[in-house]
Amino acid sequence: MSSAVTDLNQLLRSMQPRLNPGVFVFCVLPNQAAIPPECIGLMRESEGMTVVVPENLAIEANLTILFRASWITLQVHSDLQAVGLTAAFASALTQAGISCNVIAGGFHDHLFVPIAKTEQALRALSELQIQASGSAS
DSSP states (O other), rough: OOOOOOHHHHHHHTEEEEEEEEEHHHEEEOOOOOTTOOOOOOEEEEEEEEEEEEHHHHTTTTOOOOEEOOOOOOOOEOOTTTTHEEEEEEHHHHTTTTOEEEESSSSSSEEEEHHHHHHHHHHHHHHHOOOHHOOOO
C-alpha cells in the first residue's frame, strides 16, 4: 500500500481522475432506517440520514432522489490532513460552472458531479492535473 500524500503539488500532479460506471443518487432516509447494503456514502444529520446509492436501488426502493450524479474518484492516495486539494479541484470545477459534492475516504477523494456535466468535469480535472505537472518544481 502506498503512503498517503500531503504535498499539494504532488497531489495535483497525481490526481488521475477516474469515472466510476453508473449513476449515483443522494437520498434522505429517516435516521432509524436500515442502511442500504449498496450504500457508498452516508451522513447522519438531525433531520435525517443522507445516503449515496446506485440510482437503480433508489428507484426500486421508491426513494426520493435529491441529486443524480456521476462518481469520479481521484486515484491519488490523499492524506486526510492534506491542505489545498479540495480547494484546488473545487476552484477548477467552479470556474467550469460545475457543482460538486465531495466525500473523502481514507485513501481517495470521491467527487459527485451532475450527470450532464460529467465530461466537462473530467476535462477540468485533467487540465488541473496537467497545469500542476507543467509547474512541477
